[in-house]
Every structure is written in C-alpha cells, then in structure tokens.
Amino acid sequence: MKENKYDDPVFFEKYSQMSRSQQGLEGAGEWETLQKLLPDFAGKRVLDLGCGYGWHCIYAAEHGASSVTGIDLSEKMLEVAREKTQFPQVRYQCMPIEDIDYPENSFDIVVSSLALHYVPSFDAVAKKVNSCLAPGGVFVFSAEHPVFTAYGTQDWYYDETGAILHFPVDNYFYEGKREATFLGEKVTKYHKTLTTYLDGLLTNGFAIQRIVEPQPPAHMFHIEGMKDEMRRPMMLIVSARKARKV
Template identity: 60%
Template sequence: MKQNKYDDKNFFDKYSNMDRSKNGLKGAGEWHELKKMFPDFEGKKVLDLGCGFGWHCRFAIENGAKSVIGVDISEKMLNEASNKTESENIQYICMPIEDIDFPDNSFDVIISSLALHYIQSFEDILSKISKCISKGGDFIFSVEHPIFTAQGTQDWYYDDKGNILHWPVDQYFTEGLRNASFLGEEVIKYHRTLTTYLSSLIKAGFEITGIVEPKPAENLLYTIPGMFDELRRPMMLLVSARKK
C-alpha cells in the first residue's frame, strides 16, 4: 500500500503550519534556486507529481503554461490546492504518483517537488515519466539530499547539553527504506545515492542540464529559527534534465 501520511489529521495540521505551507513558494528555502531551473512555461503542458498545495501548478499557469495537471495521493492536500486555485486550466488528480499512466508525449514539462524520496522505485517512476514527456521536454525535481537521507533518523547528534555536534552520515551505500522522523511523526522514506539519481536519469534517456545543492535563501536565515544550521550540510538536491 502506498504511503499517505498527509491525510492523517494530526500530521496534516502540523504540515499546514510550516512556513513553506503558510507562505507558499517564498517560504520555501530552496525556491530561489529551483525557480532558476524551470524552463519557459509559455504554451506548455505541465505535470506536477506530488503537487501538494499546488504552488508550482499555479506558478506555471501564471507564467504562461497552457495547462497543468497536479497529481497527489492526499485528498486533504488537493482540497487545499483547489481552494487556492482559480484557474480553470489546472486539474488536480488524487492518485499515487506510482500509478500514473498518461499517454505518450502528454507533457512538455514535468515537475516534482520533495516527493520522489517517498517512492520505492525511482527507476519505475522514471520509466513512466520518460513515456509521457515529449522529446525535448524538461523534467525538474527536488528530493531530500542523499546526505540527509542516509542515516534515516534525520536528526543531528547533540551533546549532553543539547547543543548540535554534527549531522550523522552512515550506511550511505545501503539504499532503500528509512524510518524517518518528520514533524514528530514516523514517516517512511527511501534513500538513494547521488549516483543512482543521476545515472538513472541518463539510462532513462535524459540529458542532465542542472544540479544544485541549495543553501537557504539569505532572507530566511534571519526569519526562520534554526535556518543557519541548514548551512552545515545539504538538505536538498535539485536536478533538471531534458528528454533526448
């Protein structure tokens, strides 16, 4: 069964109170880098996998996209996305990312923000993406960085006074399931090496056009507690690629 943590009321309420949930793209620490990787959306057909509240769907439409389909497993997330959406050119579909089955060459751009580390098989979803994206189409995604996911617990090591010592990295080359803690809840994620992410893209017929390990936006360093600690290790990996 595919994981659907976001329809749990307690977890959803916690997620909804995060800065990135309340403030949208400007509250996302990686947005200042991710938006640079997006292509020209003018006249494009766009797919957003794991669209959540629909921030990227609406951004694409606001920047000229012809149509956008947002896919997410969570009804609660999509209800919120619908409430925030006025454009008739955005369609939200409630289904697991793993179950997509769009016709060949359906989209010019495919986006996925912080969702693919919840998917067990990166290769399988890449095969589906490669099928439904047109030749020359752009695939842009963000995931939690392999350094962030390797240990599994996703927390710092502290001294006996509660001060941060360092970020643990262990079992890096052992890919697979991790029981992580997110918002005080246990969440299943999947760890992959940087090699797996990049080589899988190449094998699936993509040309890598950009790689960024983003630092937090400078303005957020002074407005969100603990954000300076995010400069001590990469939390996210951003990748852009083009279908050959």
C-alpha cells in the same frame, strides 16, 4: 495501498503551520534556487508529481502554461490545492506518483517538488516520465539529498547541553526504506544514492542540464533551524531534458 502520511490529521495540521505551507513558494528555502532552473511555461503542458498544495501548478499557470495536471496521494492536500487554484487550465488527480500512466507525448514539462523520496524506485518513475514527455521535454525535480536521507532519523547529533555536534551519515549504500522523524511524527521515506538519481536519468533517456544543492537564503536565517542548514545539504535539485525515447 501506498503510505499517505499527509492525510493523517495530526501530521497534516503540523505541516499546515510550516512557512512553506502558509507563505507558499516564498516560504520555501529552496525556492529561489529551484525557480532559476524552471523552463519557460508559456504554452506548455505541465505535469506536477506530488503537487501538494498546488503552489507549483499555480505558478506554471500564472506563467502561461496551457494545461497543468497536479497529482498527489493526499486528498487533504488536494482539497487545499483546489481551494487556492483559480485557473481553469489546472486540474488535480488523487493518485500515487508510481501509478502514472499517461500516453506518450502528453506533457512538455514535468516537475516534482520534494516528493520522490517517498517513492521506492526512482528508476521506475524516470521511465514513466520519459514516456509521457514530448521529445525535448524537461524534467525538473527536487528531492531530499542522499546525505540527508542515508542515516534515517534525519536529526543531528547533540552534545550533553543540546548543542549540535554534527549530522550523521551512515549506511549510505544500503538503499531503501527509512523511518524518519518529521515534525515530530514518524514518516516512511526511501533513501537513494546520488548515483541512483543521476545515473537513473542518464539510463532512462535524459540529458542532465543542471545539478544544484540549494542553500537557504540569508534572509531566511532568522527562521529557527534555517541557518543550521548550511552545515550539510538537505536537498538536491536536478534539471534534465528528454534526449531519447526508452
């Protein structure tokens, strides 16, 4: 059984209070950057890996996608997604990202928002995405930045007064499981290097289009802790196109 922290009642309640949970895409600090990298959804078949509340599925449908499939391991997340979604061309499935097994050429676009750091192997996911994408199909994903995931705790170093000193980066090349603290709860994530993400795309039949380390927009600096995100990268966004079958 894959770990599913988002169905833990305490964690889910805390997550539901985040701005990205209550305000949707506009409440996500990386959205303005991610939006610019998304392809045209009109008439396209879309797969969302780790769809959560379904915000990106809804966005794709609003922008003309012919069909949208959102998968997530959390029944609680999918319950909210189904309540929010009013588009008949959107369907949700409860399953782990690692278990996708769609026929070849099933989708034109695959998106994933802040979910791949919960998956042990990016290489395995890239292979499956390549298989289910149509020729020339697009894969756009965001994930926690390797600088952010390397040390594990994902917290700053503080001085004796509680002021931030710096962010720790250690054991960078030792990939694998990390026990992070997110919303005051212990959460298992998987650290991967930048090489693993980018070379993993290239060796699995993709041509990289864009690589962006999103910065929080200035108009969100008033949110607690948001301005501090300018001190180190927290996320990585990559857009790639299927160049060949593997």
